[in-house]
Amino acid sequence: MTNSVKVQDKRRLLHIGCGPKRKDQTLAAFQSDDWQEFRFDIDESVAPDIIGTMTDMSAVEAGSMDALFSSHNVEHLYPHEELCGNLGDGVI
Numbered sequence: 001m002t003n004s005v006k007v008q009d010k011r012r013l014l015h016i017g018c019g020p021k022r023k024d025q026t027l028a029a030f031q032s033d034d035w036q037e038f039r040f041d042i043d044e045s046v047a048p049d050i051i052g053t054m055t056d057m058s059a060v061e062a063g064s065m066d067a068l069f070s071s072h073n074v075e076h077l078y079p080h081e082e083l084c085g086n087l088g089d090g091v092i
Helices: none
Strands: 011-016 035-041 067-070
Parallel strands (some): 011 035
């Protein structure tokens, strides 16, 4: 998939550190067909849409997502690292 991930008429959800999980294993708010999930992970074997690390999310175009979901990932960062990405204004 290219870095320009845009889907007409759907809100875009970035699922950070998705592993093998899909949209149906996130929050109920993202379960509707109004949301298009883009899976982001460092592990190619889980077949993410975008391959990258949560400390460098430059593979995600700034302003291309409407929301992000990340569960059980921050604890894998070292104290000097941070979740990095310029996802744009209004990302929920």
